[in-house]
Amino acid sequence: MAAIGVNTPVVPFSNGTQAEYWQATNCLRCAKYAEEQEYGASQDLRAGGCALAMRVDLGFISGEIPAKTALRIGASNFRLAPEGERGYCSMPSTCAEFRATQE
Numbered sequence: 001m002a003a004i005g006v007n008t009p010v011v012p013f014s015n016g017t018q019a020e021y022w023q024a025t026n027c028l029r030c031a032k033y034a035e036e037q038e039y040g041a042s043q044d045l046r047a048g049g050c051a052l053a054m055r056v057d058l059g060f061i062s063g064e065i066p067a068k069t070a071l072r073i074g075a076s077n078f079r080l081a082p083e084g085e086r087g088y089c090s091m092p093s094t095c096a097e098f099r100a101t102q103e
Helices: 016-025 031-039 051-062 067-073
Strands: 009-011 076-080 087-090
Touching: 009 067, 016 051, 051 067, 067 087
Parallel strands: 009 087
Antiparallel strands: 076 087
């Protein structure tokens, strides 16, 4: 079986509900995401914030994210789809770059 390259698109969630739950328990509670909202980084990543959250947001539209993004998040169990066009992965319960917000 061929390996998944870092630019291979992977499907990180099995459905939209799973994606929303993951985002709510990670991105929306993360200090990096709060910085993104404060400084408008989703419009311009040079302003700060979290590139991973932006790519997960884009994944809501396309249903996939780059494998290198999934690796930074801490995903595992990468595998190719039968047609070999995109891969699949298992997302961790907590993002590897998660920083709790100050409450």
